[in-house]
Amino acid sequence: MAERFLMKGNEALAEAAIxxxxxxxxxxxxxxxxxxxxxMSKKMPKIGGTYLQAESEIAAANMVLGxxxxxxxxxxxxxxxxxxxxxxxxxxMAGSDVPALIINVQRGGPGxxxxxxxxxxxxxxxxxxxxxxxxxxxxxxxxxxxMVNLVSTAFDLGDKYRMPAMILADGMLGQMMEPVELPEAxxxxxxxxxWAVDGHEFKRERNVVNSLYLTPNDLESRVKARFERYExxxxxxxxxxxxxxxxxxxxxxxxxxxxRVAHSAVDLARAQGIKAGxxxxxxxxxxxxxxxQKVAKTAKQFLCVEMSMGQMIDDVKLSINCSKPxxxxxxxxxxxxxxxxxxxxxKILEGAK
Amino acid sequence: xxxxxxxxxxxxxxxxxxxxxxxxxxxxxAKEHKQVILADLDIVNPYFRTHDxxxxxxxxxxxxxxxxxxxxxxxxxxxxxxxxxVFSNRQNYVIIDVGGDDAGAKALSRxxxxxxxNPDVAVYYVINKxxxxxxxxxxxxxxxxxxxxxxxxxxxxxxxxSHLQMYTNExxxxxxxxxxxxxxxxxxxxxxxxxxxxxxxxxxxxKIKDLYPIDIFVxxxx
Numbered sequence: 050m051a052e053r054f055l056m057k058g059n060e061a062l063a064e065a066a067i068x069x070x071x072x073x074x075x076x077x078x079x080x081x082x083x084x085x086x087x088x089m090s091k092k093m094p095k096i097g098g099t100y101l102q103a104e105s106e107i108a109a110a111n112m113v114l115g116x117x118x119x120x121x122x123x124x125x126x127x128x129x130x131x132x133x134x135x136x137x138x139x140x141x142m143a144g145s146d147v148p149a150l151i152i153n154v155q156r157g158g159p160g161x162x163x164x165x166x167x168x169x170x171x172x173x174x175x176x177x178x179x180x181x182x183x184x185x186x187x188x189x190x191x192x193x194x195x196m197v198n199l200v201s202t203a204f205d206l207g208d209k210y211r212m213p214a215m216i217l218a219d220g221m222l223g224q225m226m227e228p229v230e231l232p233e234a235x236x237x238x239x240x241x242x243x244w245a246v247d248g249h250e251f252k253r254e255r256n257v258v259n260s261l262y263l264t265p266n267d268l269e270s271r272v273k274a275r276f277e278r279y280e281x282x283x284x285x286x287x288x289x290x291x292x293x294x295x296x297x298x299x300x301x302x303x304x305x306x307x308x309r310v311a312h313s314a315v316d317l318a319r320a321q322g323i324k325a326g327x328x329x330x331x332x333x334x335x336x337x338x339x340x341x342q343k344v345a346k347t348a349k350q351f352l353c354v355e356m357s358m359g360q361m362i363d364d365v366k367l368s369i370n371c372s373k374p375x376x377x378x379x380x381x382x383x384x385x386x387x388x389x390x391x392x393x394x395x396k397i398l399e400g401a402k
Numbered sequence: 403x404x405x406x407x408x409x410x411x412x413x414x415x416x417x418x419x420x421x422x423x424x425x426x427x428x429x430x431x432a433k434e435h436k437q438v439i440l441a442d443l444d445i446v447n448p449y450f451r452t453h454d455x456x457x458x459x460x461x462x463x464x465x466x467x468x469x470x471x472x473x474x475x476x477x478x479x480x481x482x483x484x485x486x487x488v489f490s491n492r493q494n495y496v497i498i499d500v501g502g503d504d505a506g507a508k509a510l511s512r513x514x515x516x517x518x519x520n521p522d523v524a525v526y527y528v529i530n531k532x533x534x535x536x537x538x539x540x541x542x543x544x545x546x547x548x549x550x551x552x553x554x555x556x557x558x559x560x561x562x563x564s565h566l567q568m569y570t571n572e573x574x575x576x577x578x579x580x581x582x583x584x585x586x587x588x589x590x591x592x593x594x595x596x597x598x599x600x601x602x603x604x605x606x607x608x609k610i611k612d613l614y615p616i617d618i619f620v621x622x623x624x
Binding site for chain 2: 053054055056057060064080081084157162163164165166220221224225226227228306309310312313382383385387388
């Protein structure tokens, strides 16, 4: 068994990316994500990698586009306001069918917002990470260990489907420390990137990585082909964890740090004789509609818990076509709900049914 | 128990457990009927800091002084004016919880002349064998040199705060002793305490001579 030791979430994301073969990091500091960039700045020069603090978030994200187009594993990380600045380049990556890892350690918004934890970028991550018709893969870890595990998954699936992938964390997960085990460093066995612009040496046709298509018909067919890929991903890549859902009357749906709180709240409710359970989405795009639909067959109602005014709740309602009541409880502006608060909400709903 | 000096400074690696140890030390002092000031000097870390426990500590009669915007939405590391008087204070027991690494310890350097002129000062370097990047005596020793250079304040002793959060058991602590003793030898500093959660006190008290049983305060809200 690998040795267990303590890491902060932000450090774990950085080390996991290095273990997954990433040697190109482009970023710009922002609280509460800074430890990630700081870790990379210490480690990358020692292992022959590139750590570059760009002049802005926009520059950093475009450097990722360039490095990824050349076929290497590249990444950037930021927190909410910084991610907004990166969206232009993310749209270009999606339009150029280029993989990359983007990490968002969310803080309060809108605007400059605040430095405390938040989950108010769900809509942005799953709906609108830039202009145009596109999606990216979005993963939501809930422990520091899961942050480690999902980084390599995000790189692998990004490469497989030739699209950007995001780890949507939050300030609490980024800053908190937990015991982790790192996986054995493995040589990446990914398929060769035959599309990359890494020098044809007159041995093959030249590759072009570009998001500009000269005719509307050409652009439309590219976008349609991409959406066929998205349909395939929706069928095959959904991930979620269930907790005590088998006999649950009321099912909490929560991801990331909210799921940690909700887990304790479900335990509190169970201790008081309420049949509560939880679904914890691990992929936010594709949203785990299959598991939510399955649970909806037996659950009487849902309670979405988020550190926002209610964003993922839309996906829960869409998953089940509003066939069961979907309630909401959330805190925002940098406040994390307590297990007692959520348990109280569960009790109110249980009484009202 | 630790024999408290009038002035105690606590520094070390990010996330080694400085804040939790500082709170325990302040509570010990308060129990000994001392007037205690606990100063949060962390200018680098946004979350998990002494300031978070201000209300709780006030109820125990402990006065917490923290950066002006600690715990708010603002990322401005400005120290409050009271901090200057803390370093001249000779009446109260003062405990200073410093920010992590050399980056955090830099805030101390401004007060280094006053600290170094005070004969009644203890400077504890907190180590944790299970904390990433300081897991060997060599790494732990190198980091202290960086912290000392940044803060211009030399450590006087080492506190072994090795733990693995919820996985901490008797073995976890016992296996950290070689690391702590070796670090102590390398740095030529006394190891004055090894901490352990209070639930392990009974098992460990006859195996570790300077055992310092602690309560766990610093943890996520779930």
